Amino acid sequence: MKVIKLGMPIFLILLSCSFLIASINLPKANLGNPNGPLYFPIGLSILMLIFSVVYLFQEWRKLNEHNESIKLLLEGRTPKLIGLTVLYGAIYAFIFEPIGFLFSTVLFLGALLFTVNGRKKVVVNLAVAVGFSFLSWYAFSVLLGVSLP
Template sequence: MDVIRYIMPIFLILIASVYLILTFNLPEANIGNPTAAMNYPLLIGFSLLILSILYLLNEYKLSRKEKFDNYNVFKDKELTVKFLIVLGLCIVYSLIFEQVGFLISTSLFLLALLFVVNGRKQWLINIIVAITFSFATWYSFSELLGVSLP
């Protein structure tokens, strides 16, 4: 039995449990339905919990049929380096998001991500996609929907 195949579903079950506990500890609304603020987070939390349990059961069922070798993909050095670069970009993006703002940080993040995935040969397409997507998202939320972004 491959124990490693159960790490991710158990991790997701723990995240869903903590999320649900924190959701139940949300303060009640002062206006209208006191529990209305909890409805959407509860839907997300219970959905994640149910899907994680199904994931765990599926892994248990598969463990009896086939050998687990999904992590062999990390033997490819180039793919592993790209994975670590993308992980680093995500961490940097989350750290600079509030200081720099949505538009600039998202443009830089997407630009760097596209250069990792597409390479330098398609530099013009990378720049156009990063700036266009960031601006369109910012405009949709800020101007059309009236949601302020950092």
């Protein structure tokens, strides 16, 4: 797993080297400065090569460090929240067309807000779900004239 992180910077180094070689082999201009068409692609290739080497060194340095953010992501209720959000999104996609924008959005936002905030904030959850859904519907349907299901 750790070595895989080095794959992208190595790929980018090889890609930038191939761009540099291809840029050097571009034909020279017949009018004006003969090397004029070469400056921009060669400059970009060199910049890409420099950034790719810096990226490689950064990833190499991180190999021995522990990634605490991934550990924190997998602790507590975060995995449950991620899973429920994906589930609610899938349900929202299925009910959007049959019951329409306004009702499906109220249900989707209500479910999300109750999952995140809990039952203690019932009034706030319902107000935000209904208010945001209605204002979005009003803005698109009435003000912008966009037809919503």
